[in-house]
Amino acid sequence: EVRLVESGGGLVQPGGSLRLSCTASGFTFSIYWMHWVRQAPGKGLVWVSRIYSDGTITDYADSVKGRFTISRDNAKKTLYLQMNTLRDDDTAVYYCARAVDNSNFRAFDIWGQGTVVTVSS
Amino acid sequence: DIQMTQSPSSLSASVGDRVTITCRASQTIVGFLNWYQQKLGKAPKLLMYAASNLQSGVPSRFSGSGSGTDFTLTINSLQPEDFATYYCQQTYITPRTFGQGTKVEVK
Numbered sequence: 498e499v500r501l502v503e504s505g506g507g508l509v510q511p512g513g514s515l516r517l518s519c520t521a522s523g524f525t526f527s528i529y530w531m532h533w534v535r536q537a538p539g540k541g542l543v544w545v546s547r548i549y550s551d552g553t554i555t556d557y558a559d560s561v562k563g564r565f566t567i568s569r570d571n572a573k574k575t576l577y578l579q580m581n582t583l584r585d586d587d588t589a590v591y592y593c594a595r596a597v598d599n600s601n602f603r604a605f606d607i608w609g610q611g612t613v614v615t616v617s618s
Numbered sequence: 619d620i621q622m623t624q625s626p627s628s629l630s631a632s633v634g635d636r637v638t639i640t641c642r643a644s645q646t647i648v649g650f651l652n653w654y655q656q657k658l659g660k661a662p663k664l665l666m667y668a669a670s671n672l673q674s675g676v677p678s679r680f681s682g683s684g685s686g687t688d689f690t691l692t693i694n695s696l697q698p699e700d701f702a703t704y705y706c707q708q709t710y711i712t713p714r715t716f717g718q719g720t721k722v723e724v725k
Contacts, residue, residue, distance in 0.1 A: 532714070534662075542654075542662060542705055542716040556712045592661055602668035603709035604652045608661040 499523035506612030519576040519593030527571035530596040533578050535589035583616045624717035630725040637693040639720045641706035646686050650710040653691045657702045
């Protein structure tokens with residue numbers, strides 16, 4: 498079964514750090530772009546970051562640039578999101594997603610179940 | 619960044635109704651437009667990719683059309699399991715922006 502499972506969420510104080518993980522199974526993790534998407538309580542989906550299959554290309558939303566770092570370990574089939582200097586507005590469910598990416602279409606075809614990050618004092 | 623605007627933000631419909639949701643991009647995205655369905659407390663699910671292609675396993679009552687800046691998602695004969703929130707997403711450029719969502723509720 499093709500699956501993504503996130504972990505690492507929790508309650509953290511403003512200014513704190515957290516590292517999210519997303520473990521893949523059932524497919525060749527090392528050939529796919531991977532993304533993080535978040536959803537604040539009661540709000541819509543917001544793209545956060547992406548990383549190329551070999552980890553050499555990364556991109557970030559302006560709202561997290563300089564604070565978050567995306568990385569991956571293809572041997573462990575795991576995607577990471579290191580989140581530093583967390584703010585109240587980073588509170589959200591964080592999803593990892595696999596991206597099909599070719600010249601004809603690009604879409605997030607597999608999603609994890611999400612992990613909850615709450616930033617509060 | 620490309621802004622994606624969906625309309626309406628919410629709608630009420632009955633089982634059997636035909637429902638249409640529109641999505642407009644702030645600049646051309648050619649055909650790089652996807653639709654996702656999200657049920658309460660669950661992860662999003664890919665419905666349509668490249669504007670008009672049905673993802674494997676998605677019922678044929680769902681259809682999509684459009685190109686450039688204007689796109690539509692149509693649900694023919696709405697079923698009880700279709701009550702959910704629908705998001706469009708452009709994947710033409712990064713950041714891969716989403717629309718604000720359209721909630722389909724029971725009338």
